[in-house]
Amino acid sequence: EPEVTQTPSHQVTQMGQEVILRCVPISNHLYFYWYRQILGQKVEFLVSFYNNEISEKSEIFDDQFSVERPDGSNFTLKIRSTKLEDSAMYFCASSEGTEAFFGQGTRLTVV
């Protein structure tokens, strides 16, 4: 069964460093998303991406964040100058237009 894959599963980074979280969406999907879940809290929408551009973003998704689809298969989330409060589980999702399929998540720990 096709699935969304995310790498790495866990990333530890020093405060102030840049991180790139990687996702490989399901191959025929056209819509891509990033979500964030701070430990013990609900899952929050960050951004949606379609046709090589951001289609919608939440207030969380400020200038510190960026997304990119550098080639035909990967979808990345870049977090610049990480802060302690960026520590969270980040989920990638893709959709063909009817429902979103989630990856297993990347746990980001900023120390």
Place this chain on the structure above:
Amino acid sequence: AQKVTQAQTEISVVEKEDVTLDCVYETRDTTYYLFWYKQPPSGELVFLIRRNSFDEQNEISGRYSWNFQKSTSSFNFTITASQVVDSAVYFCALSEVMTTDSWGKLQFGAGTQVVVTP
């Protein structure tokens, strides 16, 4: 405004008991989707069900059943004869279909922690 409300923070049951998780949503759209996801301790989100706003039939899948009532804007989830492996956080989510690329934009509830003890 909170779109999806899961008022129960945690429910503890003994194995074989039934457990019902409440979900109340708020939307002005006539077309929308509702979802339930399971998040086990390992952290991934496991899709359980999707229901569109035009289909109010209740659904049963094994030990799981869902009760969708538009009149009360509720989409409740029942686990029958609970097992220890059901211990997880369960999230209800809403997708308001405003544009084609909104399908995957889900608004999650706060989640309900289910603890099943032997």
